[in-house]
Amino acid sequence: MRAEVHPDPLLVVEDLTVSYHRVPAIHHLSFSLGRGHCTGIFGPNGAGKSTLLKSIAGLLLPETGRILIGRRELPKAAPLIAYLPQRESVDWDFPVTVRGLVEMGRYHHVGLLRPFSKKDDEAVDGALSLFGLSDLASRQIKELSGGQQQRAFLARAWAQEADLYLLDEPFAGLDRGSSANLAGALRTLASRDKLLLVSHHALSEAIDLFDTAILLNGEMVACGPTAETLSPRNLECAYGTAVYSGHHHHDHR
Numbered sequence: 001m002r003a004e005v006h007p008d009p010l011l012v013v014e015d016l017t018v019s020y021h022r023v024p025a026i027h028h029l030s031f032s033l034g035r036g037h038c039t040g041i042f043g044p045n046g047a048g049k050s051t052l053l054k055s056i057a058g059l060l061l062p063e064t065g066r067i068l069i070g071r072r073e074l075p076k077a078a079p080l081i082a083y084l085p086q087r088e089s090v091d092w093d094f095p096v097t098v099r100g101l102v103e104m105g106r107y108h109h110v111g112l113l114r115p116f117s118k119k120d121d122e123a124v125d126g127a128l129s130l131f132g133l134s135d136l137a138s139r140q141i142k143e144l145s146g147g148q149q150q151r152a153f154l155a156r157a158w159a160q161e162a163d164l165y166l167l168d169e170p171f172a173g174l175d176r177g178s179s180a181n182l183a184g185a186l187r188t189l190a191s192r193d194k195l196l197l198v199s200h201h202a203l204s205e206a207i208d209l210f211d212t213a214i215l216l217n218g219e220m221v222a223c224g225p226t227a228e229t230l231s232p233r234n235l236e237c238a239y240g241t242a243v244y245s246g247h248h249h250h251d252h253r
Contacts, residue, residue: 010035010163010195011056015065018048018055024218025051028064031214031223033197035163038190040210041199042230044239047216049199050086053166056197057083069164079108082157083166084150087173092142098152099137102127105159127155131185147178154185165189165196172201183209206230 009032016029026048033039041049054060056067058074058081069077084090096104105127106120128134131151136144141152150170157165165186171179186196186209198210206213206226213229215221217238222229 007034009033010070011197012068013056013065014068016052016055016062016067017064018051018060019063020051024063026055026216027219029216029220030065031220033195033212035193035195036190037212038186038196038198038210039212039214040206040226041197041214041216042201042203042206042238043216043221046218047238048218049216050168052214052216053083053168053197053199054085056164057081057166059083079160080163081166082153082160082162082164084153084168084170086168087146087170090149092149094141096141097137098133098139098141098144098148098155099124099128101141101152102133102137102155102159105156105162108160123159123161127159130158130188131155132181145178147174147181150174150178150182151185154189158189163194165194165198167196167198169199169201171205203230203235 012032014030017027018025025046029052041052043049051060055062056069058078066073069080072080102124103116103120106116106123110116110120125134128137131154133148133152133155136148136152141149144152154165170182174182186198189196190211197214200206200209207230210226212224213226214223215229215234215238221238222231222234
């Protein structure tokens with residue numbers, strides 16, 4: 001299936017190959033995505049979902065190919081990107097309040113030593129309000145529920161004025177209410193012209209959560225509107241015949 005070609009894509013991935021210890025985790029991926037989409041990344045264990053997100057975040061160097069964000073390569077494009085790794089790899093015990101975390105999003109606008117302006121304070125207030133965190137602003141992040149922590153991260157990214165949000169399994173371990181809240185926050189971001197790339201293991205939730213999808217198994221299987229991308233034929237191609245059981249554990253590749 002041909003991927004949609006956007007007239008002015010925010011993210012362009014061309015012929016991307018990334019290896020761990022000389023074993024390719026993803027090979028020769030090419031796709032482009034425009035603003036205003038919430039895109040799910042699906043595939044079996046070890047398919048390269050985390051690898052793809054880390055590469056776009058600039059944490060892994062490609063062996064082949066290139067990544068353009070807003071027509072710029074990394075590291076120049078770094079201020080446009082917000083990356084949230086898998087939950088267990090974040091130090092949620094770091095001693096900072098919710099407001100302090102969101103303020104970090106302004107640092108590349110103000111520099112570490114310059115004082116905050118009224119505009120910076122307003123950006124932080126707006127971010128807290130948008131993600132329903134105003135009442136929690138003075139709490140330590142370690143006191144928050146998992147869903148609130150995820151939303152605090154999104155608020156920091158909003159204050160940063162990031163355009164591309166990369167989230168690795170953000171729904172893992174959240175209860176139903178927190179998941180619904182997070183899904184609402186992601187929809188809000190897409191409606192505000194952001195691009196979200198979100199790895200997720202539950203295929204059953206794909207249509208509800210994502211308007212577009214990427215299906216990987218080391219290589220690109222399909223990319224485009226969710227229902228077409230996750231067609232029975234494509235799923236069989238990505239997962240083999242075991243896909244329909246729906247039980248997929250996620251891992252770190």
